[in-house]
Amino acid sequence: MATREGTDTEHHSHGLREGDHGSDDFAAVIRDAGLKVTAPRLAVLTSLAASAHATAEQLFDTVSVSLPGTSLQAVYGVLGAFTTAGLVRRIEPAGSAALFERRVGDNHHHLICTGCRSVTDVECVVGEAPCLTPSDAAGFVVQTAEVTFWGLCPDCQAGAAASAHDL
Amino acid sequence: MATREGTDTEHHSHGLREGDHGSDDFAAVIRDAGLKVTAPRLAVLTSLAASAHATAEQLFDTVSVSLPGTSLQAVYGVLGAFTTAGLVRRIEPAGSAALFERRVGDNHHHLICTGCRSVTDVECVVGEAPCLTPSDAAGFVVQTAEVTFWGLCPDCQAGAAASAHDL
DNA sequence: GTCTTGTTTTGAATGACTCAAAACAACTGC
DNA sequence: GCAGTTGTTTTGAGTCATTCAAAACAAGAC
Structure with a gap:
């Protein structure tokens, strides 16, 4: 079984300045949306920052590198929660899987x-x-x-x- | 097994005036698109005239009444051919099955x-x-x-x- | 009427996504 | 800090719309 090496990315050890809730402090973004900050969520948000439009599968692939052991269903769960919270937008172009993007509002x-x-x-x-x-x-x-x-x-x-x- | 009672809806027995290739002479519409005129195709086109936007499944249900024995795959095949020929337009609203409409162009x-x-x-x-x-x-x-x-x-x-x- | 080619049937497979229960981990307050 | 509660993730299965493929079949051409 894959050990969760990424789990020690606790929110109190990140190097970002406190109080900066800009688009880079992902933990704060997630927390401010009323969601618990977890490793899979941070990983998905980070991956999404790298590619403006990505499918759940693509994000799963990227997340799997930084956080092995993450399941595809977790990615779907994270994206669902983010979409509901208004953190990401889901678009569904005809003929392809849903795409997620961080540009909202x-x-x-x-x-x-x-x-x-x-x-x-x-x-x-x-x-x-x-x-x-x-x-x-x-x-x-x-x-x-x-x-x-x-x-x-x-x-x-x-x-x-x-x-x-x-x- | 269901007998094809609807098969006797031949194209030479319809009551439409010859030469009228308007939107009512479905056989002519299909033929003019370079496709063979078949009972399932006439049935789908007729169903589509009754509902402006329908899914393959809905059309299958309607077609099944006038032409029992028609398979869902046949409906998909017909819709695919019609779409390619430009006879119908396919739209895919987020979160639901594809819809087909006759209004094209x-x-x-x-x-x-x-x-x-x-x-x-x-x-x-x-x-x-x-x-x-x-x-x-x-x-x-x-x-x-x-x-x-x-x-x-x-x-x-x-x-x-x-x-x-x-x- | 026969023949060729395009259609339809039948049956199975795929891809994207959702559901559900159990294992687990974040944040709460102690 | 530690335990409890609640929300998350894992695991595994299931669903829905759609497509693929081979064989049976029928439309239109000759």
Whole structure:
């Protein structure tokens, strides 16, 4: 059985200045969200800081390096708790597994490459409000607007042009 | 074993006027898309005309009434072929199964109730082009923009107000 | 009417995710 | 510091939507 070497990453031994609840003091971020600070949670939050958009599986792979023995279900549990607490946002692009991102609270959208499926954040189309109001809301009380742009990233454009040239 | 009583719905016995390739002559629509006209395909297209947004499972249920013996996989096959041919559009709202709709080619979006998950079409936010252009495309060649509005439909608003009153 | 090709059936497999019970560890107050 | 409570994680199984593959079958071409 794998010993949990990462468990000795206690919150009172981190080198961050006290009182700094900025985006780097992950323990404080978690605690301030009303959640218990645990090794898997710190590991997931750290991994998420390294990749802007990641699947549960990808995070599991990354976490497994720094904290071997962590289960995939734990990662799902952590992500679920984080999402509920508003610490991360979950997006679900058509045709792929859910992606998690730390950027929350702002009204940003996504640009996804149909070739390599890479995801890029884009600021809200025209300022902030416009894309939140459909032309006819049919009596709905609209809470959020989700915008996903699909296209080809520079790399895949180059690839497509090259293979078109080969014909 | 279920006998295919619906199979005698041949294309040469329908009551539609010849040459009318409008949205009602399903056989012609299918044929014009370069696909073979089969009973399951006609049934799916008919079901889809009755409900603007349906899952494969829902269509399977409807089709099973008019054409017993049709398999769920056949429905998936039909929907796949239709989607590839551009006859239907597939949307995948977060947290639910894929929905299929006959409205294709126009740039319309969706308004989904977070309460009952009912889906309503909405016209493009501001005319047609604006929502197709992100503020910064990061070098991407943008092909489409997908907009999903999330909110509460009139019915669920009433329900929410009522239960809030009960507290 | 026959033949070719595309469809549908049947049955199994996959991937992403959820559920549940037991083992365990964080934070509470003592 | 230490024990208790409550929330987390592990382990293992289960679900749902969807896809894959081979054989049976039927649509449209000749």
